[in-house]
Amino acid sequence: MDLGLGLPISNPGRLLDGARRAEAARFDTLALLDRLAFDNPEPLVALAVLAGATSRIRLQTEVLLGPLRATAQLAKQVATLDRMSGGRFLLGIGVGGREDDHAAAGLPIGRRGRLLDEQLAALRAIWRGEPYATALIGPRPTAPDGPPILIGGFAPVALRRVATHGDGFICAAPLDWAGLLLRTVHEQWDAAGRTGRSCLVCQVNVAVGPPETVERARRAVADYYAFTGRTGWGAPLSDPAQLADTVAAYRDFGADELWLYCYADDPAQVEELAAILR
Incomplete structure (x- = not known):
């Protein structure tokens, strides 16, 4: 099982340091979340x-x-990032569920699923070199159909x-929910006549290090998920022991x-996580 690192969003100026540390510590992937009506860096940029x-x-x-x-x-932004990174980019994508993001974009939230279905089909076609609204849009990505697309949702x-x-x-649900979601994905995959199996990426929120680092992380998570109305x-x-056990459980899950x-925006977390899990 590969290990990725979701970088903290509260201090964009520290992202470069975090990325270099993550690569040196042999993490496999760097991830950034996306919001519009929130104080976070634009992820593609x-x-x-x-x-x-x-x-x-x-x-x-x-x-x-x-x-x-x-x-x-x-399509242009993703293909550019894919080409300029040497094919290292993966597009994790979804509809989102926050009213404020959609209001800021001037997009009715009720249309988001239909729009994403249309968009995903169009992205693949554009990357294959097919016209979009009569225009050809480049650059062409590294692979003929574009970078891998991982889809999140519940x-x-x-x-x-x-x-x-x-x-x-992308399964961002707790492990005790994940089995049902994954079974549904497998059933839909087979029903669509897809060969092989879908890639499975899971996620947990973590905070290690001094008490002040952990407390900053707790406050940041609480702020980010405040819209749910669910405390904790x-x-x-x-x-560290619980974290190591959790990683092992996800490995056993497949x-x-x-x-x-x-x-928390403490770059030293990268090495501490690596020491616990490697």
Whole structure:
């Protein structure tokens, strides 16, 4: 099982340091989340900068809110990042569920699923070199169909989208929910006549290090998930033994990759996590 690192979003100026540390510590992927009506760096722009500061580690959005972006522009941005990173970029994408993001983009939230389905089909066609609204849009990506697409979500329609348009499933649910979601993905995958199996990427929030680092992470997670109204939702794992056991459980579950999402902006967490888990 590969291990990815979700970089903290509260201090964009520290992302370069975090990315270099993650590559040196032999993490496999760097991920950045996406919001519009929130104080976070725009992920495609930020990952382009991080691509230039690294040479091996993969780069991924987790998850990009596709419907908030114009399809042709998104195709160009992704293909550019894919080419300039040497094929290291993976597109994690989903619809999002926050009213404020969609209001800021001027997009009715009720249309987001239909728009994403149309967008995913169009992205593949653009990357294959087919015209979009009569225009050819470059550059062409590294692979003929573009970079791998991993789709996140919980609703049945989102899980069907993995089989229809994706290469894999981003499961951000706790492990005790994940089995049911994954069974549905496998059923939809088989029903669509797909061969092989979908890639499975899972995620846990983490915070290690001094008490002040852990407390900053807890506050940041609570702020990020405040919209749910659920106290303690997404609280980060901070006990090293519990964290090691959790990683082992996801490995036994069959995850291809597990992302450890950091919310505190302490770059020293990278080495501490590596020491616990490697």
